[in-house]
Amino acid sequence: MTDDYAGGRLTIDLGALQSNWRTLSAISPASECAAVVKANAYGIGTAQAARALAEAGATTFFVAHPSEAKAVREASSDAVIYVLNGLAPGACGALAAIRARPVLGSREEIDEWTAFVKATGADEAAAIHIDTGMLRLGLGPDEAQELLPRGLGFRPSLLMSHLACADEPERPETEAQRAAFVELQRLLPETPASLSNSAGTLLPKTSGGDLGFDLRRPGVSLYGSMPVAGRPSPLKPVVRLDARVIQVREAPSGATVGYGGAERLKRPTRLAILSLGYADGVFRAGGSEDGAPGATAFAGDAPCPFVGRISMDLIAVDVTGAGEVKRGDWVEILGDHVGVDALAGACGTIGYEVLTSLGRRFARSYVG
Structure with missing residues (x-):
């Protein structure tokens, strides 16, 4: 049976996707604009989205699972790919094989990745996730203060956290998270840092300072959704x-x-x-x-x-x-x-x- 008899037609505008990435990239040009393509690129197709975004200039991608990282790698041979949901037990070799970097958010994950790098002698990079107020994934501030100063057995390529309330600009939590992140960033001063999601990218400053840091991670905004209600949207429907x-x-x-x-x-x-x-x-x-x-x-x-x-x-x-x-x-x-x-x-x-x-x-x- 062909699609001629489908009940619905879904048309996906990859040109609009590319335009949205360029718009978001231009908001804070001193900070790299990555692309979040998890959940099948928010429903539009991982491979298609990754290829289009790479053509537009995106070089860093974020996914949730190793299977999504594999799809991005097949679409882009030279992309930097981070796996947000951390390191599944025993997954080190599979991630290294596709040159995907886990986002490590617990002592156990850090220990397993360190042991893998030591055993293989490979120069395998990974990100470190610290929790600044979401209480979801990431090292707590005390854990970070204990673990990071003593040095890691691998190359930390990114220090990141995640904003919880940036879609509500009046909330004080965003500035509190920014300040906490700045404090913890001092533990890895040479490592690139990332805090902003879509809302943080579209509203790049708080009363205390810039949210952009070295790299921003817009997700839903790439696909035409405006995460900050009541604000005019610069985005195109995808x-x-x-x-x-x-x-x-x-x-x-x-x-x-x-x-x-x-x-x-x-x-x-x-x-x-x-x-x-x-x-x-x-x-x-x-x-x-x-x-x-x-x-x-x-x-x-x-x-x-x-x-x-x-x-x-x-x-x-x-x-x-x-x-x-x-x-x-x-x-x-x-x-x-x-x-x-x-x-x-x-x-x-x-x-x-x-x-x-x-x-x-x-x-x-x-x-x-």
């Missing part, structure tokens, strides 16, 4: 999703639509049924109920509100005011009228989750 209309029907006032009869129609309504559902990553929370609107699709320039609950494979939208909409037409779910963050807001979630949840049943194409 993904477009269109859904196929499989039936158009007339419904009388007072009729209920979908599971549970969650929405009762207030007027005679023309409904288009789309071949798309929560199995494709359009979250069930984006449906509507009486008195509570949901997400909105577009037929051309005409808004078409979701009607009733989203099913696994189907969504009903109101096309009463959309002109001629017929079986076989395509309706925009993400695109010129509906950005990733707008759809996320309608579904009560964030752009990260929308992008990484886009389903496997779509017909995918790459442009740009």
